Amino acid sequence: MSAQDPVQDPESRWLSETYQPAVRQFTLRAVLVGMLIGGVMCLSNLYVFFKTGWSMGVTITAAILAFTLFQGLRALRLEGQSFSALENNVLTTVASGAGYMTGGGNMAAFGALLMVTQLRPDIAMMVLWFAAIAALGVFAAIPIKRQLINQEGLAFPTGTATAETIRTLHSQGGSGSRQSLALGLAALFAALLTWLRAAAPSWKPFAIPEKFTLPFQLAGKPLAEWTLSIKAEVVLLGAGGLMSWRTAWSVLLGGILTYAVMAPALLEQGAITAASYKAIVAWTVWPGAALLVASGLTSFVLDWKSIVRAVRGMTSIFGRKEAQSAIDAVECPAWWFPAGFLVLTPIVVWLMMMLFEIPMWAAFLAIPLSVLMGFVAARVTGETDVTPTKALGPVTQLIYGAATPGNMAGNIMSANVTGGVGLHAADLLTTLKTGWLLGGNPRAQFYGQLFGVIAGAAILVPAFNLLIPDPAVLGSEEWPAPSCIVWAGVSEAFSDGLGALSGSAKRAIVIGLLLGVALALLERFAPPKAKAFVPSPAGLGIAMVIPGSNAIAMFTGGAIAEILRRKWRAIADAFVVPVSSGLIAGESLMGVAVVVVDQIILK
Numbered sequence: 001m002s003a004q005d006p007v008q009d010p011e012s013r014w015l016s017e018t019y020q021p022a023v024r025q026f027t028l029r030a031v032l033v034g035m036l037i038g039g040v041m042c043l044s045n046l047y048v049f050f051k052t053g054w055s056m057g058v059t060i061t062a063a064i065l066a067f068t069l070f071q072g073l074r075a076l077r078l079e080g081q082s083f084s085a086l087e088n089n090v091l092t093t094v095a096s097g098a099g100y101m102t103g104g105g106n107m108a109a110f111g112a113l114l115m116v117t118q119l120r121p122d123i124a125m126m127v128l129w130f131a132a133i134a135a136l137g138v139f140a141a142i143p144i145k146r147q148l149i150n151q152e153g154l155a156f157p158t159g160t161a162t163a164e165t166i167r168t169l170h171s172q173g174g175s176g177s178r179q180s181l182a183l184g185l186a187a188l189f190a191a192l193l194t195w196l197r198a199a200a201p202s203w204k205p206f207a208i209p210e211k212f213t214l215p216f217q218l219a220g221k222p223l224a225e226w227t228l229s230i231k232a233e234v235v236l237l238g239a240g241g242l243m244s245w246r247t248a249w250s251v252l253l254g255g256i257l258t259y260a261v262m263a264p265a266l267l268e269q270g271a272i273t274a275a276s277y278k279a280i281v282a283w284t285v286w287p288g289a290a291l292l293v294a295s296g297l298t299s300f301v302l303d304w305k306s307i308v309r310a311v312r313g314m315t316s317i318f319g320r321k322e323a324q325s326a327i328d329a330v331e332c333p334a335w336w337f338p339a340g341f342l343v344l345t346p347i348v349v350w351l352m353m354m355l356f357e358i359p360m361w362a363a364f365l366a367i368p369l370s371v372l373m374g375f376v377a378a379r380v381t382g383e384t385d386v387t388p389t390k391a392l393g394p395v396t397q398l399i400y401g402a403a404t405p406g407n408m409a410g411n412i413m414s415a416n417v418t419g420g421v422g423l424h425a426a427d428l429l430t431t432l433k434t435g436w437l438l439g440g441n442p443r444a445q446f447y448g449q450l451f452g453v454i455a456g457a458a459i460l461v462p463a464f465n466l467l468i469p470d471p472a473v474l475g476s477e478e479w480p481a482p483s484c485i486v487w488a489g490v491s492e493a494f495s496d497g498l499g500a501l502s503g504s505a506k507r508a509i510v511i512g513l514l515l516g517v518a519l520a521l522l523e524r525f526a527p528p529k530a531k532a533f534v535p536s537p538a539g540l541g542i543a544m545v546i547p548g549s550n551a552i553a554m555f556t557g558g559a560i561a562e563i564l565r566r567k568w569r570a571i572a573d574a575f576v577v578p579v580s581s582g583l584i585a586g587e588s589l590m591g592v593a594v595v596v597v598d599q600i601i602l603k
Contacts, residue, residue: 011150011327018439019330025086026444033069034091034448035455037062038098040589042456043463045102047588050111050468052239052550053482053542058099059092059162059431061183061581066091067169068180085170086440092162093431093445097134097452100427101460105419106130109412110464111484114471116408116491121355126461129355132347133417134453136367137424138446139340140374142332145429149436150327154382159433166438179578186582190234191590197232198594208232211549219264225275226259227477227547235591236550238583240557241576243539245565248558250536254543255551258284271504277477277547281485286505287512288544289486289493294516295537302524332446341367348417358410362403366414369396370421377422378429397490411491424453467595482545516541 041062045055070083110126113119121129148154169179197208212230214223223229240248263280266272272279345367352363373396396415404410428449435445468474474481519537526534543551557580564572 010153011146014150014436014439015326015330018437019441020086020439021330021441023086023439024081024084025090025441026447027087027090030087030091031094031448031451033066034062034094035098035451037065037091038095038452039455039459041095041099041585042101042459043592044585044588045099046107046460046463046467047591048235048239048584049102049107049483050474050479050481051233051235052554053480053546055100055103055107056239056242056581056584057158058096059158059434060165060577061585062092062095062099063088063162063166063169064179064183064578064581066095068184071180083170085166085438086435088166088170089163089431089435089438089440090444090448092166092434093428093448094452094455096427096431097138097424097449098456098459099452100423101130101134101453101456103423103427105416105423105487106133106460107464108483108487109416109419111468111471111474111481112412112487112491113409114468115474115481115484115488116412118471119409120465120471123461123465125351125355127457128347129351130420130460131454131457132344132351133420134424134457135450136341136344136348136370136417137374137421137426138428138449138453139337139344140371140421140425141378141428141432142337142340142446143334144375144378144425145432145442146327146331148379148382148429149433152382154379154433156382156430156433159430160437162431163434163437166434179574182575183578183582183585186238186579187586187589190238190583190586193232193234194587194590195594198591199597218260219267219275221275226263227277227280227549228255228259228552229549231549231553233553233587234583235587236553237557237560238580238587240554240559241561241580241583243554243558244536245558245562246532246534247536247539248555248562250539251543251551251558252555253535254540255546255548255555257540258544259548266504269504271502277480278475281475281480281545283505283508284544285485285489287508287515288482288541289489290509290512291516291519291537291544292486292541293490294513295520295541296516298517298520299523302520331442336446341371352410352413352417356409356413357407358400358404358414362400362410362414365399365403366396366417369399370418373418374421374425378426381426382429382433397487401491408491412487415487424449463592467592477547477549480546480550482542485545486541512541 038058041058045058049055066088067083074082149156193208196206197210201207210232211224212232214229216223218226218228240251243251259280262284263272263275266280266283267275272283345364348367349360349363352358352366353360396418397411400407400411400414428446431449432442432445434440435442468479473479475485516537519535519540522534523531523537561572561576561580564576
């Protein structure tokens with residue numbers, strides 16, 4: 001058979017059997033509504049990120065919201081043409097580009113920057129910074145898309161799940177309508193609860209307390225002083241519902257060990273001065289960060305085959321010249337990759353030099369490093385559905401800690417470059433997997449992702465400044481910002497060393513490192529049945545830098561979702577994601593609205 005025989009060549013088979021060139025895809029309404037939904041989800045993710053340290057998935061929720069919106073408009077006869085599955089695919093690509101602007105180290109880096117330097121750069125410059133980094137990631141995805149998706153057929157599980165969701169929505173209107181209704185009702189409930197809890201007293205008939213204390217004591221102090229209480233924040237329930245069960249129970253385990261075991265012992269020994277969140281987390285951040293970094297790096301190294309394949313794929317991509325084929329008219333041209341980097345590199349280097357005082361040579365070093373990290377992140381995401389930001393960030397911080405000692409701003413924001421490029425390359429490839437399965441046009445999705453990251457950057461920075469006007473609130477019980485705390489701690493360690501830490505904190509770091517390595521090894525090599533009982537290093541590590549009340553609430557959400565999955569699988573498959581997403585969206589958007597009213601209208 002010839003190399004182009006459809007039976008042998010997956011690209012030719014896709015063109016003949018799956019690709020749908022005649023279907024509407026890149027339309028004005030798909031782009032505009034995608035930017036709108038993505039902007040809303042960017043606000044939602046911003047709120048969730050500073051509460052939990054996680055950025056929630058965008059594509060499935062965006063697909064459900066878009067389907068609901070256009071179904072409603074058509075029912076009201078305000079929209080004539082039906083909304084196609086491939087339009088929804090482009091729309092979710094736009095929305096994902098905007099909604100995930102909080103990930104990839106963007107908000108972790110920005111928050112950490114404010115925490116360690118009190119430096120708040122100009123809004124316009126930071127919008128340009130985040131947009132340029134994200135766009136670099138979009139262009140970095142071009143040369144590896146055909147290898148990872150077309151030829152190797154990597155799973156990209158979230159992309160595959162999104163494709164199935166879009167198929168279901170557009171082929172079974174009743175199922176899609178029920179999911180949409182569930183999401184809407186959950187959002188309304190969460191918004192009302194948040195308004196009653198957080199709005200100014202004159203605006204509501206009665207108030208719901210922020211948290212409910214438990215009538216017990218630990219080491220002679222109320223549980224609330226150890227941050228152990230029941231929070232009236234359903235966003236945490238929603239976040240738990242979207243976690244794996246293993247992560248959810250690991251968060252609770254970590255919360256109990258941190259606040260019910262370690263904290264009282266630390267107070268008794270004089271290692272901390274008070275039973276309060278800030279006092280406790282100032283110590284536990286060190287073992288927590290060590291655990292997260294060690295587990296992330298160990299998992300990264302254990303995926304050495306993926307790393308080798310990524311490097312080999314990169315060299316083969318740049319070394320080969322393929323003959324023109326029919327699919328070349330559909331795929332993004334290879335020359336877009338160097339052209340995009342030629343335009344964007346001077347912008348990123350100039351911003352690194354001007355905003356963060358990074359030497360020119362060190363700024364230029366970040367570009368090839370980010371390309372390598374982007375390729376590796378894309379392959380690891382395709383194979384595992386986990387983008388290794390927790391590993392990519394510390395690796396870069398270590399390199400720049402040695403190259404530019406003492407420059408904490410440069411240390412943090414250089415890691416932002418590699419993490420951001422890696423995330424957005426992986427994000428575009430995830431949505432391109434959805435398009436590959438549905439028969440979408442890759443160029444349409446590439447354009448859509450660029451529109452999305454521009455919209456997300458334009459929303460992200462002003463919203464951050466509005467939500468966090470004073471960086472002193474980061475690391476508080478109201479805004480735990482666990483990822484910011486970890487990035488700031490890693491930066492301080494790599495820039496200034498660990499000499500100022502107490503002996504107990506240094507020992508805790510060693511224990512955290514060893515535990516992180518051990519858990520990562522157990523994740524990989526434990527027998528399948530035993531893996532369910534291995535604590536998640538991400539869950540344990542995050543639990544050390546969020547209040548115990550957050551851990552309790554996130555576990556509760558995860559437990560409810562797991563009970564539904566075990567008892568009523570069909571109901572769980574249909575409604576856990578929409579309801580959890582609705583709780584997150586409703587509370588986070590109302591939370592942002594309350595801040596706007598309090599800080600702008602009432603003042």
